[in-house]
Amino acid sequence: MTADIAVVLGLAFIAIILFATEKLRIDAIALLVLGTLAILGLISPEQAVAGFSNAATITVAAMFVLAAGLQNSGALSGIGDLLSKAKSPFQFLLVLFLILAAIAPFVNNTAVVAVFIPIVMTATARIGMSASKALIPLSYVSQMAGVCTLVGTSTNLLVNAIARDMGHPGFSMFEFTSLGVICMAVGCVYLLTVGRWLLPDTRGSELVEEYELGKYITELRVMPDSSLIGQSVGDAKLGEEYGVFVLELLRDGRKVWGPREQKLEQDDILLARGDWTQLDELRKQTGLEVDPQFKLEQKSFEQVEQVLTEVMIAPRSRISGGTLSALGHVGWYKNVTVLGIHRRGQVLREQLKTVRLRVGDILLLLIPESEKSDLRADKNLIVLSEREAEKKMGWRAPFALLTMALVIALPALGWVPISITSLLGAVAMTLAGCLQADEVYDSIDWRIIILMAGLLPLGMAMSETGAAAFLVENTVGLVQSYGPLTVLAVVYLMALLLTEFMSNAAAAVLLTPIGMSTAQMLDVDATPFLIAVTFAASTSFATPVGYQTNTMVYGAGGYKFTDFIKVGLPLNLLFWVLGVVFIPVFWPF
CATH class of the missing domain: 3.30.70.1450 (Regulator of K+ conductance, C-terminal domain)
Structure with a gap:
């Protein structure tokens, strides 16, 4: 082990501890990592600031604006009325899952859940259903749907950006869709059957019509x-x-x-x-x-x-x-x-x-x-309490929907990069009045942007210093003799465990170079391992702190920490099995 490898691995370990304990803000941790790498000369000054101009960082920022434009324009209005027409809890969840399947692959899932929490709480109260039976499924299905496209979550874009920097050709808009649809279908069936039975029936957490949400x-x-x-x-x-x-x-x-x-x-x-x-x-x-x-x-x-x-x-x-x-x-x-x-x-x-x-x-x-x-x-x-229907803004709602469709369709056809269409779409929505100029900056989660930009150089340092290769040889390398399928299962499990206790973006940054080095060690295609990292880091079900959407519904639904373990751990294991089975089918070694 060289000195550079020791320093990079030590810095990565300290970052993991800080992310897991939440002693500092995630963006502050990312900047500390960035500054330390630059001061120690492990990355060049150009590499240190490259994350801020990276296409993935720009795309994620623009996607936040597009999501706000969709919400403000009234394009999502009427969803609450549609959900309220459900005749039973089963029908309610089925309609909710179908709506999320149509929206969440193209809109940041954190923004989707923020919009849907009050809608779901109001609609469940109208049909006499406990909100606690719907809010965890809301979070989980938004994650499942988000992993179906390149732009569904910031994690997908982050893995794609790091992989491209390391020589991988990257992923297309619908690269993940085949596996994503299978996982989402199985996940939805689980939540409609076994999951419904495991979810708590916390009637006291419903405060839409009465102010009894919690103590x-x-x-x-x-x-x-x-x-x-x-x-x-x-x-x-x-x-x-x-x-x-x-x-x-x-x-x-x-x-x-x-x-x-x-x-x-x-x-x-x-x-x-x-x-x-x-x-x-x-x-x-x-x-x-x-x-x-x-x-x-x-x-x-x-x-x-x-x-x-x-x-x-x-x-x-x-x-x-x-x-x-x-x-x-x-x-x-x-x-x-x-x-x-x-x-x-x-x-x-x-x-x-x-x-x-x-x-x-x-x-x-x-x-x-x-x-x-x-x-x-x-x-x-x-x-969270019941509120008036959001005001519709006439032609701006269909305009916002058309703009979002073009932002997704043009890159999918290979005509224009997603970073360019998302920027132009954000500008178009602002000029059309779907959101005000000041709201553009408020709509962006700057902590996520700083986190991405600050951690991208860590991925470079792990690759260039040989830290990723060293880690692979001394971890997954121990099961190398059992073949690439076993190694794939271990890599997926590593990402799964790491994501439950720290930022999913940080887990993706640390594990993407490991995925690339694993492929080099086995002399096989890196794509299966990158897909495993992407899916594991983008779907965190077993803890309320593993993903932002889980944290959001944790308080609103009156859940206990153990509720996420009961419902989410079997789902995580189910996704692990599906990944190990189907990843080699769609992306052979």
Whole structure:
């Protein structure tokens, strides 16, 4: 092992740990990797910035804009009404899968799921079906459909870009379709049969018509006339009487030890957890108030023409990582009162104004009636409660659909590269008014763009220093004697496991050079191994953190971590078997 190989592998290992632990943002990790490679001279200055001008990076950025144009133009309106016509849960899922099969191969699946979450929650409530029976399938099928085309996910484009840089001819628009359709068909049958039985029936997570989506945590201040003054939390029996549990007692800004035994005083703050209806009943009956410090603007809860609504922090939200205190100074948020926070899988025990918001957090908001349009237009949030039908924009809807069709069709015919058609399509939608110029920049998930551009040079370094070849010889090389099919199964399994615990794009960057080196070691075509990496990295089912769409439905559906293991692990193994069987059929060694 040379020094360069040791450094590259060490850097890749550190990156894997950082991605898995989420101690830093994924884009920050990518830039740290990029900077370290450049400083150590493992890549040239030209190679260091090549990722920012790579066709894959440009295409993914343009695809985000195209997806926003489709949504804003009203081209996707009417889907909710179509789903609401389903007569049974089975029929509902079947219609949902068919719609996703038509849309997700051509629109970024993260954007698809963001659009569909409120639609699915509303439609399931109308037919009396639990949303938890539909949201995991929404995430899974969007991934399955996304892998059917070159542009369905950023991972497909990333593997294609790295492979081209390493001398592979690359993939066509519908290169993955044959295997993708087989996997999606089998996956949909699984979700309609065994998967339906394994999915939880969490009726309490449906908050489209009632505000019962989860256990909210809020701050309640003891007012001068409160009946709780002089009583302890234990004596008041708030849990037994109201179903509300006091997590912490704050007095003069500090936590009080043993909150259940302390006699309550005026201006004490109770950090309480429960369904909002129970919290509100407690507030009214005992003389408590939502702590004014927790409100973005001080106003009475009973103020007329206020709307109670629930929103989820979107994947590329600018307010992710910020606090409620900072939020109160930004735009229309100044007129909003945040009543509670729901974070799936975690009980918050700190003062809520200091909590760092995360993707998937659900906020219970009180907003003026006049601010509803601003709320719906805000791309930082996904509205989960029932909302009005999106306004149609006349000719712009068919224009957006035609533009998207041309963006896909022209590269498929081999006339124009996808990077050029996607850019021109984004410009056309902007000029047509499908989205405003400022919305173009807001629609792009810049963290994904920086991640791609920052990690592409790592793939180059792994190849040029021999790190990929060294890794192959000491891992999959151990099963080389069993033939290329066994090696393919091992490579697919490696990608499958790695993707469940870190960014799928990062897994693709690390494993694509390994796939190429594996083919060189066996003296066979690299395409089967690259296909295995692509499919494994683009379909992550077993954990809620393995793929962004899983994280999005995790909170909205009221799921447990184990729900993804129960439903997703068999599906992952099913895809592994399908891949090992069919990849050599379509792409012989």
